[in-house]
Amino acid sequence: MNHRPQQHQAQDLLTSYFWSGDGIRSRCVSDIVPCGRVDVPMPPARLLADWAREISSRLVLEPGDVEAMPLARARARWPDYARCVQAVSDWACALGLPGVLAGSDVALMACRGARYHHDGAQYGGAAFCNLFLSEDRGQDLHFPSLGLRIPLSRGTVVIFDTCQPHGVIQRHSSGFHVADFPPGQDCIQLFLTWELPIEDTHVAHALQVAFDTAPSTSSQLHEEQVWLNGARAAVCPDSGRWCRAGESPGSCGDLP
Template sequence: MARMNQSPQLHRVSDMLTSYFWSGDTIRSRRVSDTVLTGTLDVPVPPVRLLADWEREISSNLVLEPGDVEVMPLARARARWPDYTRCVQAVSNWTGALGLPEVLASSDVALMACRGARYHHDGEQYGSAAFCNLFLSEDRGLDLHFPSLGLRIPLTRGTAVIFDTGQPHGVIQRGSSGFNAADFAPDQDYVQIFLTWELPIEDAHVGHALNVAFDIAPSTSSQLDAEQVRLNGEQVIVCPETGRWRPVD
């Protein structure tokens, strides 16, 4: 059952950040949302057998380097995870309470692992989606950081978050101001495991919950043939260490 101990948080930035994303066979424009929804859900500790399997997968197959975010085998995990359905139901209850009925059931889900995360945005591949993440690991002293919004979310088991894929984000040490690979010593367990859903940004409930404004730059949209994010009309990328926007070279 969800503990709604954090209400939706709204953050405003003055610059115009625009996502250009595929909608069917055409590129559509929208404002990148500066709304982040977060809460803490009551989810059980993963069983020891599953934790051991995740550790083997990470050490033997993924070999996660600091800053890496990689896909984990979900089907195999579910076979060792009797409480998987309970975790999904907790997220479904939470999203339903936020005004997103049934959206989770129709969205793609993946199991992910990260050893921290370099700052990045996902608008060049997932511009048509918002991410809904449920973190499953214990508190490792890491924060999910949205540098443009000045927002840091401590990652603990049950942390849930919904955010725009075009919004820069990273996973960093709680006491740091940016991403530094040296903060993630190999002899320390800084791995976070999480479930992630791709929520369709054009779904009326998702767009409303994140306060997304659509079709804000139709003339530019008609000239593009690839998803991208632009800041005040200029295509940009994210500095992986600071999270600041910079022009595409």
């Protein structure tokens, strides 16, 4: 399934400036979010116990934290890892993305919810493909600018533009709240994530990404960033609304 907003506000012009080779290139930010569900088995008990020890002893996740887990060690204890990857690969292929996962970097991640953010300051040249591995914790992957909430459970798979604001929140909440992830409650989401190159022909076509939308600005920049309506933008971590970079969250939504 592909999600795309029914209405577009002409004044909201998002631009990603990202590294392409030795220079900064501009592109639009996609509002297309393919999502679905694939059949993947529950990770074995030994692996789940190893993950729990890693999270409690090394990561010590606070509400909103998203951290990397050791993938190589997990694969050694995960006989169905290849089956999981193949399930996502087949799903992506059906979307017109043949072989894209095979050539993309993959990581194992854990989060205790996720404050709203965009990843365009570090991964502007990519789209993320996420496979969620945890059982239903009553949480959603929320894209506030798109009006899209994706219920998370084992086998949920999604592809999205890294520059699109997103967070992981409780299903009953309208935003991110620390109190929704109390100590002692199993709130952890584990997921595999692939970095799909946004300049790949298949990826750009699937997400309908247009390139070189602001070449005069991109030629003056020296780092990746996201602009909204001609100004560098940031995301309010609690609401997911856009605000001017460097201003307080209280100004969110006030960009021209």
